[in-house]
Amino acid sequence: xxxxxxVIDTRKCVGCMDCVVACQTENDVPxxxxxxxxxxxxxxxxxxxxLEIRSERCNHCDNPPCVSxxxxxxxxxxxxxxxxxxxxxxxxxxxxCISACPYGARYVHPDGxxxxxxxxxxxxxxxRDPACVSVCxxxxxxxxxxxxxxxxxxxLLRTRQWHTLLPEAGTRPRVFYLT
Amino acid sequence: xxxxxxxxxxxxxDPHLAVWSWEIPVYLFLGGIVAGMxxxxxxxxxxxxxxxxxxxxxxxxxxxxxxxxLSLGMFALFLDLAHKLYVWRVYVAFEPTxxxxxxxxxxxxxxxxxxxxxxxxxxxxxxxxARAVPAVARASDGLIARPGVVRMLGWANVVLGVALGxxxxxxxxxxxxxxxxxxxxxxxxxxxSGLSAGAxxxxxxxxxxxxxxxxxxxxxxxxxxxxxxxxxxxxxxxxGDQLTRADLAFLAIExxxxxxxxxNLYTSTASHAAAASLIASGPYALAFWGGVVLLGIVAPLxxxxxxxxxRIPHTVLPALLVLVGGFTLRWVMVRAxxxxxxxxxxxx
Numbered sequence: 001x002x003x004x005x006x007v008i009d010t011r012k013c014v015g016c017m018d019c020v021v022a023c024q025t026e027n028d029v030p031x032x033x034x035x036x037x038x039x040x041x042x043x044x045x046x047x048x049x050x051l052e053i054r055s056e057r058c059n060h061c062d063n064p065p066c067v068s069x070x071x072x073x074x075x076x077x078x079x080x081x082x083x084x085x086x087x088x089x090x091x092x093x094x095x096x097c098i099s100a101c102p103y104g105a106r107y108v109h110p111d112g113x114x115x116x117x118x119x120x121x122x123x124x125x126x127x128r129d130p131a132c133v134s135v136c137x138x139x140x141x142x143x144x145x146x147x148x149x150x151x152x153x154x155x156l157l158r159t160r161q162w163h164t165l166l167p168e169a170g171t172r173p174r175v176f177y178l179t
Numbered sequence: 180x181x182x183x184x185x186x187x188x189x190x191x192x193d194p195h196l197a198v199w200s201w202e203i204p205v206y207l208f209l210g211g212i213v214a215g216m217x218x219x220x221x222x223x224x225x226x227x228x229x230x231x232x233x234x235x236x237x238x239x240x241x242x243x244x245x246x247x248x249l250s251l252g253m254f255a256l257f258l259d260l261a262h263k264l265y266v267w268r269v270y271v272a273f274e275p276t277x278x279x280x281x282x283x284x285x286x287x288x289x290x291x292x293x294x295x296x297x298x299x300x301x302x303x304x305x306x307x308x309a310r311a312v313p314a315v316a317r318a319s320d321g322l323i324a325r326p327g328v329v330r331m332l333g334w335a336n337v338v339l340g341v342a343l344g345x346x347x348x349x350x351x352x353x354x355x356x357x358x359x360x361x362x363x364x365x366x367x368x369x370x371x372s373g374l375s376a377g378a379x380x381x382x383x384x385x386x387x388x389x390x391x392x393x394x395x396x397x398x399x400x401x402x403x404x405x406x407x408x409x410x411x412x413x414x415x416x417x418x419g420d421q422l423t424r425a426d427l428a429f430l431a432i433e434x435x436x437x438x439x440x441x442x443n444l445y446t447s448t449a450s451h452a453a454a455a456s457l458i459a460s461g462p463y464a465l466a467f468w469g470g471v472v473l474l475g476i477v478a479p480l481x482x483x484x485x486x487x488x489x490r491i492p493h494t495v496l497p498a499l500l501v502l503v504g505g506f507t508l509r510w511v512m513v514r515a516x517x518x519x520x521x522x523x524x525x526x527x
Contacts, residue, residue: 093261102356
């Protein structure tokens with residue numbers, strides 16, 4: 001079974017938000033909400049500044065706190081790709097998963113259930129890339145099987161320096177940022 | 180310097196988490212009171228089964244009132260759900276890693292135990308019900324005649340009361356993303372706060388009773404049942420003192436647990452220290468120090484101590500303050516907890 005992950009090259013990302021728009025169009029994300037977003041981080045003191053632009057979303061963690069706190073099993077790890085998904089007809093809208101997520105990746109859909117990035121499960125299970133990855137004009141986003149040593153994502157993680165978001169939370173995120 | 184900007188703008192998540200409003204503190208508060216009442220009632224049921232003089236203790240009767248309070252709390256919880264039509268999904272699954280799932284099933288066990296415990300006193304509190312439904316009186320008589328069953332009922336009350344009280348804290352405690360809640364002390368703290376609030380409510384019942392003989396209406400009978408020992412007579416003064424002494428112990432333990440919670444958070448990571456600052460010196464400091472610690476614990480401790488020493492007359496003021504403090508504790512923890520987050524390292 002594959003274990004899907006995403007690798008994003010922050011040296012190529014220009015923060016154009018194409019990924020955000022593609023996601024909203026592909027997944028019919030309600031107006032005023034977002035499943036992915038752009039974060040800009042500036043560190044240092046002027047004039048010695050470092051800028052990192054990141055396309056962020058659900059990290060589909062290996063140790064997802066949103067899944068372990070869900071009282072109904074609505075939040076679950078999908079066997080195909082080991083991605084974290086929400087079954088809307090099992091969700092009671094208790095919002096425990098939203099509180100449990102250190103990345104703020106989830107929100108209450110206007111219809112009442114909790115919603116978030118699915119890694120475009122409807123596309124990736126057919127072998128296609130998620131919508132955000134497929135439209136990126138700088139080709140800074142890569143998607144694939146982290147357990148396959150021959151995949152592009154595995155190769156990038158072997159050969160480049162990377163970091164994940166809030167690794168201290170112990171969630172073992174599967175969206176990696178190349179630096 | 181670390182400057183972060185984001186294009187994310189999800190309602191209730193940005194600029195900071197605010198998914199839980201008044202409903203959750205109300206539920207945690209009422210659940211805590213019920214937990215406290217169950218423990219108190221359970222201990223007295225065990226004493227009753229042992230053959231102690233039933234006039235010497237109170238709160239064998241609290242289950243009648245506890246059922247109403249718990250139902251009110253669960254209604255608040257229901258109001259909080261965003262996908263209400265699917266609430267039944269909780270009871271077709273058991274998720275061992277989810278405190279909320281454990282809590283839902285514990286609540287399902289609590290109701291029958293409360294109902295059976297209430298039956299024990301029902302004919303005393305509501306004679307009209309016993310007259311209308313003789314089966315109630317027979318069931319009650321049957322229960323009282325079996326000390327073994329009463330003892331089991333007592334232990335069931337104690338165990339489920341402790342589970343319910345601790346669960347309300349653990350529910351928050353397991354969320355790694357909210358540092359303010361990441362202390363296991365939250366469980367015992369909410370339990371002892373529930374115990375003191377349960378005792379406070381029993382105290383309050385003494386004030387709203389219109390006098391002797393004990394009232395028997397649907398509401399006043401249930402209220403009277405909070406305070407009356409077995410039978411119709413007023414409890415002796417020593418029984419009241421016993422409740423006050425128990426409450427003093429609960430409040431003192433609560434104060435120690437709050438100190439431990441702050442010590443625990445301040446000596447942990449930067450995220451936990453920042454979270455502790457939210458209640459100790461930040462936007463919730465006034466509610467925490469003023470509402471929870473001073474009004475909710477220190478003042479009732481002092482007042483009840485003076486009452487025991489017969490320096491001031493007995494009033495319901497300490498009980499009211501304990502209830503205000505108990506609710507404020509939950510409100511502060513739920514609100515400030517959502518504001519707390521993992522702090523990013525800024526070293527560069």
